[in-house]
Amino acid sequence: MATALYITLLLLSHTISTALSLELHFYRKSCPRAELIVKSVLQRHVKKDPSIPAGLLRLHFHDCFIRGCDASVLLDSTEENIAEKEAPPNLTLRTYDVIDDIKAELEKECKGIVSCADILAMATRDGVAFSGGEEYALPTGRRDGKISRMSEVHLPGPSFSVQGALAAFQSINLDLEDLTTLLGAHTIGVAHCGLSFSNRLYNFTGKGDQDPALDPFYAANLKKLKCKGPNDNTTIVEMDPGSSRTFDLGYYKLLLKRRGLLQSDAALTTNAAVKSAITRLVNSPLEVFFKEFGLSMEKMGRVQVLTGSQGEIRKHCAVVNS
Structure with a gap:
């Protein structure tokens, strides 16, 4: 019992110490223009495709949920x-080209200085x-993981x-x-019809029915204008129609009107x-x-990070160093 407690405390101490070793402006001496370069390159991409911030958010989430925020999803x-x-x-997932x-x-x-994990975190923040949100505080100093296994991917669906x-959230x-x-990041998100929500429109319980929790008017519009059938895996639908490129409260307002696109979105309002x-x-x-979102993003960005001599600084984000 005492041994198990010691090991638990040791692991907890390790997790806290590595997370605390992140710091604001980590690259101020080793690569002073790092954050400016991230912002500048990203801005060029966003001017061509305003949906990129949503893609980066999803990529960052999926990275941090598996092995922590170590850029393993990029490998x-x-x-x-x-x-x-x-x-x-x-x-x-997309926006790999933006990170590259x-x-x-x-x-x-500054060759070999800035990690892919930090690039993904900084680009997501920017x-x-x-998209109209606020630039939250983001400690940096993450290093890149060397392991990425499909078999380990278990994400909230x-x-x-x-x-x-x-x-799933408590696990990290x-x-x-x-x-x-x-x-709330879903305010600038999109979803694939057949892969994400068509069952709510066409076959919710396996009897060709519609999810009764979904606003009927909203469901009718989705069928008529967007989702063409239960097997439509190509159509992409905005999760916050009319405001999907602006980081605002639109997503939450829709939830209260029973217009959450995903079943997991709609479920939020069933919890008091x-x-x-x-x-x-x-x-x-x-x-x-904005303030609360930034605090939660910073908290997520510290999940199981590699720092110090752990991991590596990849030369190319898609492959480990040889």
Whole structure:
């Protein structure tokens, strides 16, 4: 018993010490222009494609949920190993090219200094700001992992209940408040019809029925204008229609109108504590959401990070160093 407690405390101490070793402006001496370069390259991409911030948010989430925020989701498969990006939930991830472009510019500026994990975290933060949100504080100093396995990918899905999603969040030391706040990122998100929500429109219980929790008018519009059938795996639908490129409270307002696109979105309002938190955010100044979102993003960004001599600084984000 004493031995088990000692080991638990040792692991906890290790987790806390590595997370605390992140610091604001980590590259101020080793690569002073690092954050400026990230922002500049990202801005060029966003001007061409305003949906990129949403893609970066999803990529960052999927990275941090598996092995922590170590850029393992960026690694390609090899002959010996099938990587995380090949797992079904990750097949629709994108913006890898944005991370690669930023990495290339940083390698020109300061070779072998800035990690891919930090690039992804910084680009995500800047993407939120470019979408109308606020630039939250982001400690850096992460290093890149060397392991990426498809078999390890277990993520909260579009049909998860609140308890199921919460269990996934708690597994990486996030709580119900973080869950509520971080799902606010869906305000600039999109979803694939057949892969994410068509069952709610066409076959909710396996009897060709519609999810009764979904606003009928909203469901009719989705059928008529967007989702063409239960097997439509190509159509992409905005999760916050009319405001999907602006980081705001639109997603939460839709939830209270029973217009959450995913079943996991709609489930949020079935939990009294979550619904109360959503109502509070909707009735508060937008800056309150920005502040709480930034705090939860910083907390998530510390999950199981590699620092110091752990991991490596990849030369190319898609492959480990030889």
